[in-house]
Structure formats: C-alpha cells, structure tokens
Amino acid sequence: MEAIAKRRAVATRGVSVAGVTRILGGKAVLDGLDLDVAPRERLGIVGRSGTGKSTLLALVAGLDEPDRGTVRVAGQEAAVGRLEHCALMPQGDSLLPWRTALDNAGIALENDGLSRSAARAQARPLFARFGLEDAEELRPARLSAGMRQRVAFVRTLLARKDVLLLDEPFGALDAITRGELQEWLGDALADEPQTVLLVTHDIEEALLLCDRVAVLARGRIAAVLDVDVDRDVADPAFVELRKAALEAIH
C-alpha cells in the first residue's frame, strides 16, 4: 500500500524519469535511465565526470528533450510544463555582473512582472536569514565565492518552484568554503518544502545533504542508497555507505 501511495505521489507531484536515453555527439550519455523522486525528497546524484549528471538535470528542468523515454515533473511531460516546476542552480553561480546581489536574487520575481523594488523587498528577508545583509548592494565581483553561491541559492529559492535542481553548487570552491557551505545548505534546505535534486561528484556531500543517493554509471542508475545513517563522516555506517557508493561508481 505504501509503495502504491509513493508511486502516486511521484506521478502527481514528484519527478519521474522512465527509460530515458539521450544521445549527444553520437554517444548515448544516458541509456534507458529510470529514476523516481518523491515530493519533498532530497536526492543526490553522484557519478564520474561526463556520466550525464548535468544532462539528466537539463532533461528534468525542461531545457532538453530525451531521444527516448519520458520525463515527468509533477505529472507534466511537456518541456514547458517541466520548466514551470523546476528552478536550476547551474554550475558556477551564473550571477549577472551588472546587478547587485539583491537584484540578482530577485530576478525571477522581476520576470514574473514585479517591479525591481518589489522584488528587492521580497529578497531582503532571505538575505537576512542567510547572513547576506552586508552583501545586498555589492556586485558579484565584490563577493567571495561562497557568498556568490549563497546569493545564487537565494535566487533559486525565490523562483518559488516545487523542484530545485542544484548542479554541482560547490564544485568550484576550495575545501574549507565547501565544507562550510555544505553545512549551511543542509540547514537552509531543512526549512524548505521543495523536492531537491543535487548533482555532485562528491559522494560525501551527497550523503551529508540528501535522503537518498543515486549513483550514475554508464548512462544508468547503478545503485540507489538510502541515507538512513547518522550524518557523521566518522560513523562506521556512514563510511560503509560511502564505500558502497564508490563501488557502484566503479
């Protein structure tokens, strides 16, 4: 019964990828991939570079179409319908250098037709919540790499979509900043109701931040691991899970 309810929830509000193949440059980057993500679930997608993690996110976001198979987000199969439900935080921060941090964060609201000042007013409380008050009027060039990522995350949140797609959000950061931001993102996501797909090549990051981790290898999901252990990197169960993920990658 529980499985049936979960399947129904995925079909109506979650993300469902069924038998998806995507061929790029004559090569099947994704090859008959199946994946279900329940509403409000946080799913990590790990894999080696070039295994199609970002391609998968683009397909879910409605920015790309599969050659075979179907992708549904909240029951919507058409690309336009998927786009309506997904907000993408791309690799790198993709902040607009000519806008201040606050104006960058509120851009989705401006796209909705709000005035710039109204968008800023809505973005401001999130800046306060995420410790970015001093950065409001600074342009991206004046922000540290970590702050830029946080502004990009606030921008993604302000799109007010059901599904957040985070594509290697900390890929370009140094180890210390990365660790700090992983902790910060964990706290930030804890209060958010959205479904989250986090693409990363860092297994530990996925295990620390997600409910489940899907391992992508050879164009398919090689394993799906439930993270039902303490989020403690020294915990033997955590170490075991990391080892299982590593084996699935290879």
Next chain:
Amino acid sequence: MRKWLPPVLLLVGLIALWELVVRAADVPDYLFPAPSAVGAALRDDAGTLADATLVTAREMLLGYLLALALGLGVAVALHFSTVLRRALLPLLVVSQTVPTVVLAPILAILLGYGIGPKLIVVAIVCFFPIVVNAVDGLCAADPELIRMMRTLRGTRWSIFRRVEFPGALPMIFSGARVAATYAAVGAVFGEWAGSSEGLGFVMLQSQPSLDTEVIFASVLILSVLALALYGAVTLLERVLVSWKWQPAHA
C-alpha cells in the same frame, strides 16, 4: 599626472620638431605651414572657424545619434530574426565596399544642400561598426545564463532585457567608440559634396587661395571634435558599464 605626461611630452616634442624642420628648411606656409602659422590662422580666422565648427559639430553629433539609433535598432532586429540576419548581414558587408565619397554627391543631388544629406553621410559612415559590434555582443551572451533565466520564468523579452542587452553593452560601446572617430570624416565628406558652411566647406574655400594653414587649423579642430565625441562616449560607458571596471573580491 604620470599617466598623461608621456603622451603630452611626445606631442610637445613632435610639434617642436615640426616647427624646427619647417623653419630650418624654409618651407613656405602654402606648402606645409609651421605650427605657429596654424596657431596664427586659428587666431586670425577665429570667427569663421568658430561658426564652421558649430555647423560641423552639429552634423557630427546628430548624424552619430542617427547612426546609433538605426544601428542598435537593426542589430536588435538581426539578433531576434535568424532569417533577417542571414539575409541582411551579407548585404550590410557589401554596402561597406561602396565608397562614401561616391555616395555623398548623389545624396546632395537627391536631398539638396541642407543638413539632411550630411547627417545621412555621417550615419552611413558610423553605422557599420555599431551594428557589427552590437550583433556580436548580443550573440555572445553566456548560454548558461540564458538556461538559468529560462528556469526562472524568463521570457524571450526578459532574457533580452536583463541578460543579453546589458551583457552586450561593452561590445556596443566598443563599436560606438570606433564610430565616434569616423563621424568627423563623414561630416567633411558630406560638406565637400555640397554645402555652404562647416569646416569641410572652409577647407574647400581655402584650397584655391592656398591658405594651407587654415586647412590645417580646420583639420586640428576636426581632430579635437572627434576626440571630444570619443571622450564623451567613453565617459558614458564608464557610467553605464561601471561594473566592468569594478575591482574584484580579494
């Protein structure tokens, strides 16, 4: 001060050398006037040259603004329509092979001796670098930014307004600066083809009477006008594209 010293010293040195050579070789003024003779012409014919300068400056400025408006309009149209770009861009390139010196008299015949044909000649001369740079700038938008905007409910228009156009401004200003240096030449061509006022007209009038120092004085004023227009565009760029020069985060 240190920044300006080398070019100023070089300029003063060159003028001094020019004066010295002309005097030492006893070159008559009608062949190659010394800087002192050009200075004397500027003083003696101040009234005539001032009136002519106002006329030419007005032609340059209005023709340049016309080129900017048309150039940016055409660039945006070419950016939005691939069909138009394919059809019109080669024609624009070919149009550049027609010498403006040939077009100017035809325009004078068609439109008379008023300011109209001069503005058109200036606009024709300035138009091409503006269009080419603007089209390149608009096409150079980072695809990742566009993808990000699409997931933030960005329509085609909002992507243009908030990403492509602001991002293209540095390139648009590059074209506008190049065009600013052409405006003076365009105005003189227009006046040579048919006019009764302006610096080009003064130059034509000075030829039969061998007032070469007046021609040199006119050229000097034209250079100053071109530099002033170039400086004004650069200043505007500094204001509108201030983010380009913002120092990066340490």
